[in-house]
Amino acid sequence: MQIDTITIDPPLMLAPMAGVSNRAFRALARKQGASLCVTEMVNANALLHKSAKSYWLMELDPGETPVGIQIAGSDPEIMAAAAVEAASYGADLIDINMGCPVSKVVKNGDGSALLNDYDTAVKVVEAVVNAVKVPVTVKMRAGWDHQSITAPTLAEAFERVGAKAIGLHARTRDDQYMRPARWEYIRSVKERVSIPVIGNGDVHTPEDARRMMDETGADGVMIGRASFGDPWIFQRITHFWENGEHLLPPSALERAQMASWHVRRMVEIKGETVGIAEMRKQLAWYLKGTPGSAEYRAKCTQIKTEADAESVIAEWLHHARDESLTWS
Ligand SMILES: Cc1cc2nc3c(=O)[nH]c(=O)nc-3n(C[C@H](O)[C@H](O)[C@H](O)COP(=O)(O)O)c2cc1C
Known part of the structure; x- marks a missing residue:
């Protein structure tokens, strides 16, 4: 185009x-x-x-x-x-x-x-x-x-x-x-x-x-x-x-890495307070659709620091690797 x-x-x-x-x-x-x-x-x-x-x-x-x-x-x-x-x-x-x-x-x-x-x-x-x-x-x-x-x-x-x-x-x-x-x-x-x-x-x-x-x-x-x-x-x-073929959906690790990069970049661009506040809903989106993810998405609404975000991502990854991943 x-x-x-x-x-x-x-x-x-x-x-x-x-x-x-x-x-x-x-x-x-x-x-x-x-x-x-x-x-x-x-x-x-x-x-x-x-x-x-x-x-x-x-x-x-x-x-x-x-x-x-x-x-x-x-x-x-x-x-x-x-x-x-x-x-x-x-x-x-x-x-x-x-x-x-x-x-x-x-x-x-x-x-x-x-x-x-x-x-x-x-x-x-x-x-x-x-x-x-x-x-x-x-x-x-x-x-x-x-x-x-x-x-x-x-x-x-x-x-x-x-x-x-x-x-x-x-x-x-x-x-x-x-x-x-x-x-x-x-x-x-x-x-x-x-x-x-x-x-x-x-x-x-x-x-x-x-x-x-x-x-x-x-x-x-x-x-x-x-x-x-x-x-x-x-x-x-x-x-x-x-x-004409479908790619496989991203793995849990790829999702965690992408979410983590996104968090880091938002903090670099906007500073920790605003960057993390704006990241709450977005982080939850990365964790959507995996079995049992509701608990981790709820935690996303509470994050205040980059370290909080990284720890939710790490916990979710640990959990998601034990589950078979499907996209919602
Ligand atoms: C959270 C959100 C913010 C949006 N902000 C804008 C915007 O700033 N400018 C705009 O032209 N459209 C905006 N839109 C509309 C989208 O660009 C798009 O037209 C709409 O979401 C329909 O596309 P979709 O069905 O693929 O989501 C926004 C939509 C959403 C969901």
């Missing part, structure tokens, strides 16, 4: 996810075969007010490429200025958020609220495209609700003003994350544009990824929640695409 001058091969991406797709997790996903990663959403207003959080959300690893920085907002001028700042931080592309369903985002007219505001949405994309030299992409939901599926019409307009790819999360704002994704919306967008369309929503297995491409004509696949505690998913999908 080609996004303007950027080659995304294989066409497999890590979805932008607040609280998850930070530098540490992006590095893991990339190493396992995610060809493009995107940062957590950066609020354009906060960025222009020089909020420290916005800057650390935009920090990239040396040599991390291709990578997108995602910005959210609905004021074309502010979004353009934020895009310039994000591009200066080394983003290979700027991704615009038109999918966030969270009430406090939507009430400002940002995120998925833009799906209901054609004029502003198009102005935002146009302003960002005109402000930066790097390609601009839009990640959107299908519409506000199933009675207003606006993504196909919007995508067409976004292409006209210069967007270079569309990421389509095949749910509406109204669906939140509850209802199943409806991939037919990806096809509807694909039929209306000639820029690449990246399908997203409910891809859990290599077969799902194949089926999404086949059924919708999507040019690429974006994985969100299925990568939680399982960055190997990218490798499994790529292997399946290339060989």
